[in-house]
Amino acid sequence: MKVVADLCIVPMGVGPSVSSYVKEIKAILEASHLNAEMHANGTNIEGELADICRLIELCEEKLSQLGVQRVFFTMAFSSRRDKEQSMADKLTAVS
Amino acid sequence: MKVVADLCIVPMGVGPSVSSYVKEIKAILEASHLNAEMHANGTNIEGELADICRLIELCEEKLSQLGVQRVFFTMAFSSRRDKEQSMADKLTAVS
Amino acid sequence: MKVVADLCIVPMGVGPSVSSYVKEIKAILEASHLNAEMHANGTNIEGELADICRLIELCEEKLSQLGVQRVFFTMAFSSRRDKEQSMADKLTAVS
Amino acid sequence: MKVVADLCIVPMGVGPSVSSYVKEIKAILEASHLNAEMHANGTNIEGELADICRLIELCEEKLSQLGVQRVFFTMAFSSRRDKEQSMADKLTAVS
Numbered sequence: 164m165k166v167v168a169d170l171c172i173v174p175m176g177v178g179p180s181v182s183s184y185v186k187e188i189k190a191i192l193e194a195s196h197l198n199a200e201m202h203a204n205g206t207n208i209e210g211e212l213a214d215i216c217r218l219i220e221l222c223e224e225k226l227s228q229l230g231v232q233r234v235f236f237t238m239a240f241s242s243r244r245d246k247e248q249s250m251a252d253k254l255t256a257v258s
Numbered sequence: 259m260k261v262v263a264d265l266c267i268v269p270m271g272v273g274p275s276v277s278s279y280v281k282e283i284k285a286i287l288e289a290s291h292l293n294a295e296m297h298a299n300g301t302n303i304e305g306e307l308a309d310i311c312r313l314i315e316l317c318e319e320k321l322s323q324l325g326v327q328r329v330f331f332t333m334a335f336s337s338r339r340d341k342e343q344s345m346a347d348k349l350t351a352v353s
Numbered sequence: 354m355k356v357v358a359d360l361c362i363v364p365m366g367v368g369p370s371v372s373s374y375v376k377e378i379k380a381i382l383e384a385s386h387l388n389a390e391m392h393a394n395g396t397n398i399e400g401e402l403a404d405i406c407r408l409i410e411l412c413e414e415k416l417s418q419l420g421v422q423r424v425f426f427t428m429a430f431s432s433r434r435d436k437e438q439s440m441a442d443k444l445t446a447v448s
Numbered sequence: 449m450k451v452v453a454d455l456c457i458v459p460m461g462v463g464p465s466v467s468s469y470v471k472e473i474k475a476i477l478e479a480s481h482l483n484a485e486m487h488a489n490g491t492n493i494e495g496e497l498a499d500i501c502r503l504i505e506l507c508e509e510k511l512s513q514l515g516v517q518r519v520f521f522t523m524a525f526s527s528r529r530d531k532e533q534s535m536a537d538k539l540t541a542v543s
Contacts, residue, residue: 164315166331169454169489171524175336176369179423179530182541189542201542203485203492203535204454204524216311220259223337233338233369236261237427237524239456239489241270242318243328245464250488256467257474257486264359264394266429271464274435274518277446284447296447298390298397298440299359299429328464332429332522334361334394340369345393351372352379352391354505356521365526406501410449413527423528426451431460432508433518 164212167250168240170219171205174226175233184229188222198250205237209250212240259307262345263335265314266300269321270328279324283317293345300332304345307335354402357440358430360409361395364416365423374419378412388440395427399440402430449497452535453525455504456490459511460518469514473507483535490522494535497525 174184192199195218197210208215223234269279287294290313292305303310318329364374382389385408387400398405413424459469477484480503482495493500500523508519
């Protein structure tokens with residue numbers, strides 16, 4: 164199932180500042196073959212839901228190696244059957 | 259990756275009342291082998307992230323058969339490495 | 354605007370276990386006049402959006418007094434104009 | 449309480465394509481005094497939580513005038529006490 168997702172990954176228990184961890188997540192997302200765009204509160208990513216889930220597991224594994232024992236995730240996404248719509252298409256449609 | 263997720267599935271474009279669709283989703287979740295508990299705004303479900311994603315795809319496919327062309331999903335979940343914690347454990351810990 | 358919300362409050366930077374903090378939040382929600390029901394991943398709460406926001410600020414203030422410097426929140430909610438629907442009504446409609 | 453929020457507004461029951469409604473929401477957000485940046489899955493907005501809630505109510509009212517009887521919203525936000533951090537600061541910290 165192809166989706167456009169808004170993914171937010173929150174490392175818990177490692178102090179109020181988490182930017183060093185987010186940098187590592189960013190590197191993993193950028194190294195993937197999925198189209199991903201970071202914004203101020205998360206990352207928009209488009210691809211097969213199963214591929215995005217695998218990427219989430221990679222991020223959690225990396226965070227674990229860095230000492231993060233608990234991670235909170237939010238993901239909002241939509242699927243549609245009436246037409247194909249990329250992240251870019253979504254923004255164009257409302258501009 | 260084992261997670262406890264809060265899943266919300268929103269059928270779009272089929273009128274303000276969506277309870278008939280939610281009943282179908284409920285039947286799919288209950289027929290799965292995953293532990294799932296519906297609440298007023300979604301369903302708590304525990305299991306491997308990949309299994310939950312497969313279940314989400316089944317729900318979307320069923321909704322599509324019922325004429326829903328677009329579905330919006332939200333999923334919040336956490337993973338932890340310091341200890342195993344079920345949905346029931348989470349509630350017990352704060353009671 | 355009256356809403357039925359699913360609220361999740363995540364204390365950041367204070368270790369992987371946050372149940373002692375969630376207990377404090379639970380006490381604040383229960384002491385309010387709003388109808389609130391905790392579940393494994395958050396709390397369903399119904400009321401005016403502005404009242405729920407005030408309650409969120411009370412929770413954040415309490416967490417701050419307990420040493421939590423950063424808090425992550427998620428809130429999913431829906432409003433409807435075609436009919437009144439309580440949390441209990443939502444569950445009844447799909448049972 | 450000042451927050452940086454990721455807000456997503458989903459008009460329900462009005463067909464799979466909602467871009468005409470999202471354009472109206474965009475106009476309301478841009479006319480406000482709050483700093484708001486639309487992305488492919490929502491809008492990042494920074495300001496007092498109470499101000500953002502008032503803006504949400506304006507959006508719901510406008511959608512209602514356009515015939516949308518039910519609206520689903522998600523909002524993820526964080527507050528922090530250890531330092532001030534704008535949307536721009538958040539992106540700079542991880543670049």
